[in-house]
Amino acid sequence: MATDRDSVLEAAVGVLSRRPTAHLDEIARAAGISRATLHRLFPGRDALIREVGMLGLRRFGTALDTAAVEEGDAHTALRRLVDATVPDAALCAFLAGENQLYDDDEINDLWEQQIVRLHALFLRGQQEGVFRVELSAAWLSEAFFDLVAGIGWAIQDGRLAPRDAAFSLAELFLGGALRRP
Amino acid sequence: MATDRDSVLEAAVGVLSRRPTAHLDEIARAAGISRATLHRLFPGRDALIREVGMLGLRRFGTALDTAAVEEGDAHTALRRLVDATVPDAALCAFLAGENQLYDDDEINDLWEQQIVRLHALFLRGQQEGVFRVELSAAWLSEAFFDLVAGIGWAIQDGRLAPRDAAFSLAELFLGGALRRP
DNA sequence: AAAGTTTGAGACATGGATGTCTCATTCGGA
DNA sequence: TCCGAATGAGACATCCATGTCTCAAACTTT
Numbered sequence: 191m192a193t194d195r196d197s198v199l200e201a202a203v204g205v206l207s208r209r210p211t212a213h214l215d216e217i218a219r220a221a222g223i224s225r226a227t228l229h230r231l232f233p234g235r236d237a238l239i240r241e242v243g244m245l246g247l248r249r250f251g252t253a254l255d256t257a258a259v260e261e262g263d264a265h266t267a268l269r270r271l272v273d274a275t276v277p278d279a280a281l282c283a284f285l286a287g288e289n290q291l292y293d294d295d296e297i298n299d300l301w302e303q304q305i306v307r308l309h310a311l312f313l314r315g316q317q318e319g320v321f322r323v324e325l326s327a328a329w330l331s332e333a334f335f336d337l338v339a340g341i342g343w344a345i346q347d348g349r350l351a352p353r354d355a356a357f358s359l360a361e362l363f364l365g366g367a368l369r370r371p
Numbered sequence: 372m373a374t375d376r377d378s379v380l381e382a383a384v385g386v387l388s389r390r391p392t393a394h395l396d397e398i399a400r401a402a403g404i405s406r407a408t409l410h411r412l413f414p415g416r417d418a419l420i421r422e423v424g425m426l427g428l429r430r431f432g433t434a435l436d437t438a439a440v441e442e443g444d445a446h447t448a449l450r451r452l453v454d455a456t457v458p459d460a461a462l463c464a465f466l467a468g469e470n471q472l473y474d475d476d477e478i479n480d481l482w483e484q485q486i487v488r489l490h491a492l493f494l495r496g497q498q499e500g501v502f503r504v505e506l507s508a509a510w511l512s513e514a515f516f517d518l519v520a521g522i523g524w525a526i527q528d529g530r531l532a533p534r535d536a537a538f539s540l541a542e543l544f545l546g547g548a549l550r551r552p
Numbered sequence: 553a554a555a556g557t558t559t560g561a562g563a564c565a566t567g568g569a570t571g572t573c574t575c576a577t578t579c580g581g582a
Numbered sequence: 583t584c585c586g587a588a589t590g591a592g593a594c595a596t597c598c599a600t601g602t603c604t605c606a607a608a609c610t611t612t
Contacts, residue, residue: 208470210391213599224560225600234601287468289389289524322542329539332525333518340517343470350510358510361503366546394569405590406570415571 195231198223199245202238207284207346214238243291246281247300253278254307264315265368271311272360275338279355283342286335305331312367322369330367337363376412379404380426383419388465388527395419424472427462428481434459435488445496446549452492453541456519460536464523467516486512493548503550511548518544 201221205212214235218228232238253274259267275282291297312330315321321330341359344350350358382402386393395416399409413419434455440448456463472478493511496502502511522540525531531539 210468211471214601215599226561226602227559229601230559235599290392322546325539325543326535329525329531329535329543332521332530333539333543336517336521336524337514340513343517344510344513349513354507354510358506358514362506362510362514362544362547364547365503365549366543368546395571396569407572407591408589410571411589416569 195241196245197221198228198231199238199242202242203246203280203284204346206239206242207280207287207342210288210290239288239291240294240297242281242284243288243294243297244300246278246285247297247304249278249281250275250285250304251300254304259307259311264311264318264320265364267311268315268364268367269360272363273356276341276356276359279338279342280346281342282335283339283346286339308334315367319369321367325367333366334363376422377426378402379409379412380419380423383423384427384461384465385527387420387423388461388468388523391469391471420469420472421475421478423462423465424469424475424478425481427459427466428478428485430459430462431456431466431485432481432488435485440488440492445492445499445501446545448492449496449545449548450541453544454537457522457537457540460519460523461527462523463516464520464527467520489515496548500550502548506548514547515544 198221202217205217205220209216214225214228217238218225221228223231228238232241253271257267257270257274259271261267285291285301292301308331309327312321312327312334316323316327321327337359341350341355345352345355379402383398386398386401390397395406395409398419399406402409404412409419413422434452438448438451438455440452442448466472466482473482489512490508493502493508493515497504497508502508518540522531522536526533526536
């Protein structure tokens, strides 16, 4: 029974990241509330989708903060980011799939802000000689986010154990991104 | 002007992989045909979506064939698979995003068939000592497909040059999947 | 216990995409 | 040139999710 807005949004993610066209009935049921209450919390479907996106972007921003991606060497910074991001992988999965959101300016701006920070992390790592330079920082950012999203989907569908998530992501991605010594 | 079914499906992918809820008008326009003709080719929206999914799975199956993933050492087999898959990355992106398809039994079966082959490739590679065993074959399969999908999205949105796609995918993924010598 | 608030269930209207139809036009083959 | 087939444009009807409303029940607060 989720009464506050964020709990509802979390429940909504669970449904929407799998089926972006899920009916509001289904989302309300997943949140343990009625469709009427859902409408009281969010003016309509668009608003709901938008707020889920905003939540995801806020969470990812918070993950970048707690990981302090601008500090320390890029390698361990990325490891910290993995740990900070994995708990919100489902939200990232939603963001990756819902390209529809990109009509909204506010969403686009916030999205841009996060990507810039991620991109800067990889660029810094390349300049430090930590990350490979044959792969563009843009592609590294893209691929990282894709894998986070993949983690989210895999966990939701029960194909990946949550305990293994951070390790699987870090090992696979860092293996490909780190410069060989 | 795409008159045959497959051309229409290809055009549909271009629209649907970005916006899964695109109207039939938009899809028809993207294919250069009228909505009436679109309906003559495909009974309805569901049928269209389904056939796009089927096309994607068929293409991926063909890629597995042409790459001959069951032959040779797993490393070069995977490199062949990258080259064979990248041209159809957009279709894979659609498959990754449209989890809605998973209601259909025929789709599920075909999907299962491809995943089994991909999974077997990684398992074989692990047994040959080529791929890392700390990462499960299931996760490697998942991550590979996620990155292919990411390639597709990135190319469609102009964030990745098609020429760089195969290299970027192979280097990043193999870097993380291959056992260090 | 009583008043006020919130919620759930359902009915209802609405809008918009979908599906079906017709008909004029165009294209292709004989 | 002529005929048949295919296409496009548009006009409908239909369906269904959405949005709005009401009212009773449950819960909270005093």
